[in-house]
Amino acid sequence: xxxxxxxxxxxxxxxxxxxxxxxxxxxxxxxxxxxxxxxxxxxxxxxxxxxxxxxxxxxxxxxxxxxxxxxxxxxxxxxxxxxxxxxxxxxxxxxxxxxxxxxxxxxxxxxxxxxxxxxxxxxxxxxxxxxxxxxxxxxxxxxxxxxxxxxxxxxxxxxxxxxxxxxxxxxxxxxxxxxxxxxxxxxxxxxxxxxxxxxxxxxxxxxxxxxxxxxxxxxxxxxxxxxxxxxxxxxxxxxxxxxxxxxxxxxxxxxxxxxxxxxxxxxxxxxxxxxxxxxxxxxxxxxxxxxxxxxxxxxxxxxxxxxxxxxxxxxxxxxxxxxxxxxxxxxxxxxxxxxxxxxxxxxxxxxxxxxxxxxxxxxxxxxxxxxxxxxxxxxxxxxxxxxxxxx
Amino acid sequence: xxxxxxxxxxxxxxxxxxxxxxxxxxxxxxxxxxxxxxxxxxxxxxxxxxxxxxxxxxxxxxxxxxxxxxxxxxxxxxxxxxxxxxxxxxxxxxxxxxxxxxxxxxxxxxxxxxxxxxxxxxxxxxxxxxxxxxxxxxxxxxxxxxxxxxxxxxxxxxxxxxxxxxxxxxxxxxxxxxxxxxxxxxxxxxxxxxxxxxxxxxxxxxxxxxxxxxxxxxxxxxxxxxxxxxxxxxxxxxxxxxxxxxxxxxxxxxxxxxxxxxxxxxxxxxxxxxxxxxxxxxxxxxxxxxxxxxxxxxxxxxxxxxxxxxxxxxxxxxxxxxxxxxxxxxxxxxxxxxxxxxxxxxxxxxxxxxxxxxxxxxxxxxxxxxxxxxxxxxxxxxxxxxxxx
Numbered sequence: 001x002x003x004x005x006x007x008x009x010x011x012x013x014x015x016x017x018x019x020x021x022x023x024x025x026x027x028x029x030x031x032x033x034x035x036x037x038x039x040x041x042x043x044x045x046x047x048x049x050x051x052x053x054x055x056x057x058x059x060x061x062x063x064x065x066x067x068x069x070x071x072x073x074x075x076x077x078x079x080x081x082x083x084x085x086x087x088x089x090x091x092x093x094x095x096x097x098x099x100x101x102x103x104x105x106x107x108x109x110x111x112x113x114x115x116x117x118x119x120x121x122x123x124x125x126x127x128x129x130x131x132x133x134x135x136x137x138x139x140x141x142x143x144x145x146x147x148x149x150x151x152x153x154x155x156x157x158x159x160x161x162x163x164x165x166x167x168x169x170x171x172x173x174x175x176x177x178x179x180x181x182x183x184x185x186x187x188x189x190x191x192x193x194x195x196x197x198x199x200x201x202x203x204x205x206x207x208x209x210x211x212x213x214x215x216x217x218x219x220x221x222x223x224x225x226x227x228x229x230x231x232x233x234x235x236x237x238x239x240x241x242x243x244x245x246x247x248x249x250x251x252x253x254x255x256x257x258x259x260x261x262x263x264x265x266x267x268x269x270x271x272x273x274x275x276x277x278x279x280x281x282x283x284x285x286x287x288x289x290x291x292x293x294x295x296x297x298x299x300x301x302x303x304x305x306x307x308x309x310x311x312x313x314x315x316x317x318x319x320x321x322x323x324x325x326x327x328x329x330x331x332x333x334x335x336x337x338x339x340x341x342x343x344x345x346x347x348x349x350x351x352x353x354x355x356x357x358x359x360x361x362x363x364x365x366x367x368x369x370x371x372x373x374x375x376x377x378x379x380x381x382x383x384x385x386x387x388x389x390x391x
Numbered sequence: 392x393x394x395x396x397x398x399x400x401x402x403x404x405x406x407x408x409x410x411x412x413x414x415x416x417x418x419x420x421x422x423x424x425x426x427x428x429x430x431x432x433x434x435x436x437x438x439x440x441x442x443x444x445x446x447x448x449x450x451x452x453x454x455x456x457x458x459x460x461x462x463x464x465x466x467x468x469x470x471x472x473x474x475x476x477x478x479x480x481x482x483x484x485x486x487x488x489x490x491x492x493x494x495x496x497x498x499x500x501x502x503x504x505x506x507x508x509x510x511x512x513x514x515x516x517x518x519x520x521x522x523x524x525x526x527x528x529x530x531x532x533x534x535x536x537x538x539x540x541x542x543x544x545x546x547x548x549x550x551x552x553x554x555x556x557x558x559x560x561x562x563x564x565x566x567x568x569x570x571x572x573x574x575x576x577x578x579x580x581x582x583x584x585x586x587x588x589x590x591x592x593x594x595x596x597x598x599x600x601x602x603x604x605x606x607x608x609x610x611x612x613x614x615x616x617x618x619x620x621x622x623x624x625x626x627x628x629x630x631x632x633x634x635x636x637x638x639x640x641x642x643x644x645x646x647x648x649x650x651x652x653x654x655x656x657x658x659x660x661x662x663x664x665x666x667x668x669x670x671x672x673x674x675x676x677x678x679x680x681x682x683x684x685x686x687x688x689x690x691x692x693x694x695x696x697x698x699x700x701x702x703x704x705x706x707x708x709x710x711x712x713x714x715x716x717x718x719x720x721x722x723x724x725x726x727x728x729x730x731x732x733x734x735x736x737x738x739x740x741x742x743x744x745x746x747x748x749x750x751x752x753x754x755x756x757x758x759x760x761x762x763x764x765x766x767x768x769x770x771x772x773x774x775x776x777x778x779x780x
Contacts, residue, residue: 023606030610037637044636115450116443117457131762132755133717136731140751143738147747329622336724347628357632365621365629372620 041358056354063349065340067256078350085342086367092262092341093328099267100327104274111279130272135333137269142261142337152248161241169255172239179236186229194218258339270327274320281316314386321379325372342367483742495746496753499737506573506728512565516576519553531768550587569647573728581654581719581729586712588655593662598692600667618660623718626653631725650722658715665707669700702776709769713762730757
């Protein structure tokens with residue numbers, strides 16, 4: 001059998017061939033660009049007398065940091081500077097996430113209030129703070145509010161234990177005495193017990209339909225057990241109350257104004273975004289769901305807990321996570337007011353002292369990138385688990 | 392069909408709740424139901440107050456507390472910012488010290504707008520600004536025609552004209568190096584270059600992320616995830632200290648240009664994700680139909696997919712613009728004098744110490760006006776394009 005020869009598509013018009021050529025060109029271009037960049041970098045670094053590599057991490061840093069969570073002095077190495085900065089970043093991010101979540105949920109729910117005044121106030125809060133750059137807010141809190149506070153001698157004080165002045169907020173420090181370990185142990189035990197209780201209550205409900213008052217039992221356990229042990233072991237905790245000695249305070253824990261300004265600004269700014277996410281999440285639950293839940297006789301709080309919140313959370317959580325990531329990244333604005341975070345002490349001071357631009361910027365970026373990617377990966381797992389099970 | 396008279400004994404077919412046909416209800420005792428009070432008025436001021444603010448005891452308490460908070464917070468603010476404020480004057484002596492001293496702002500208003508741009512050349516900034524306002528207004532007013540050409544002008548023509556005009560050095564215009572740029576003008580420059588640069592780059596990246604070619608796809612993913620994973624500050628640091636290392640030392644690299652490149656790359660990644668959202672929302676049939684018509688890749692994208700996808704994500708694009716605009720303030724960290732940095736520099740002026748609050752409040756207000764305006768416009772567009780039910 002002989003068929004007439006089909007006119008074959010010329011090679012250069014076949015999609016597969018074209019794709020191959022495009023990708024080969026792209027790869028070649030990229031390789032050339034990178035090679036050029038590396039070549040230039042090597043020449044430039046040599047001209048400036050900078051040796052590449054991570055040896056500088058072991059050298060003496062020689063500058064002090066106003067807030068350190070671990071032991072640090074001018075004699076410490078750059079590697080330790082890196083860790084100190086990283087811990088400070090994580091501290092302000094953690095505090096910020098906590099406060100932003102609380103404020104954000106409160107404001108978001110207030111926006112849906114039937115009370116006109118409250119709803120409008122919440123809306124005004126959101127529209128004000130999310131439309132002002134975070135940097136302006138940080139500088140405002142730091143320079144216009146906290147720097148205008150009185151000097152230590154004229155501190156604003158609360159109960160003669162909390163003092164607020166231009167050097168920061170000074171609060172009493174807890175001093176654990178021997179035997180306090182038992183209370184901490186009790187707390188851990190209580191947490192484990194609550195987890196176990198939750199599992200047991202769920203199984204019990206699935207088997208018998210009986211619901212245990214898990215929230216009340218759990219709260220009682222978490223607060224009651226450690227308290228009981230604490231009192232029983234003779235209250236082994238004292239407070240180091242700050243007091244004015246000369247021109248400054250001694251004792252207590254000082255929260256530096258940089259941390260306060262950054263914390264305030266980050267929490268309020270992010271809260272205004274979280275409020276909108278919460279509002280849209282709650283509004284995304286169709287009205288029919290609430291009506292159906294009422295129709296089968298579920299009371300209001302069960303409707304809220306078992307019908308509205310689980311469905312709203314599916315919308316809220318992914319966006320909330322991306323706001324948390326934004327907050328962590330935004331905490332790098334610390335450098336503008338001198339809060340010693342990773343960018344300020346490592347990509348700022350250390351870079352200026354060593355000139356190891358490539359290594360330091362790469363390390364700093366790697367930290368944020370790792371946090372982002374890990375959280376994104378967890379988010380994907382969450383999304384896959386809460387995905388609507390459709391046919 | 393005529394109705395047959397039914398004897399009372401057959402009445403069980405009727406529901407027993409109808410008393411007039413129920414056999415037992417043959418009694419003649421009729422009485423009026425007692426008049427109920429008229430429903431609470433939902434109209435007028437009183438009705439509005441009652442339904443919105445005082446509907447329940449709890450609601451009343453909440454209203455009163457909110458009102459108290461508002462009065463407590465707003466009275467001193469208004470007192471400080473408006474009533475006790477000083478508005479007129481040119482020197483520090485005009486400040487009475489009781490309220491805000493807006494003279495601090497008005498005395499350096501020119502610097503806040505133009506930065507260190509030479510005074511004799513400031514008309515060039517004015518022309519550029521007027522052109523910008525006219526272009527944007529044209530695009531924003533729905534009734535004006537020829538939108539397509541104005542968009543092309545805005546994306547291609549305007550940047551070239553603005554660049555020639557502001558930088559100078561051609562056509563007899565004296566050159567003004569970028570280190571003299573500053574203030575609102577620099578903020579707008581950074582924002583507009585960022586917007587104009589990141590949108591096309593973002594579209595290309597979004598298309599790349601959905602490409603069939605594995606190398607193109609993975610490169611796009613890596614690019615997008617990298618920029619989205621790091622803070623803008625580190626990007627600006629990178630642009631200012633690392634970028635000069637990567638080019639031959641002979642190449643003079645403008646500081647502003649380096650920042651602009653960093654900002655453009657950074658925001659293009661965010662833009663790409665917004666555009667990708669739009670691309671994913673277009674039904675597959677659209678592309679298949681375009682393929683069936685024999686259109687090539689770029690025509691399919693340019694004529695069928697992108698016009699639909701971009702229209703869908705206009706609100707997302709505007710939101711990215713707002714975020715970009717707010718983040719232009721970060722350039723002060725690498726030593727450029729944008730709106731915020733110029734105001735900050737004014738605060739260190741020894742003649743004008745102690746006006747931090749006025750300075751930052753003014754900066755906040757300026758940014759707020761731009762961002763709030765853009766967000767309102769985005770909501771308006773969203774409503775206008777919302778053709779569903």
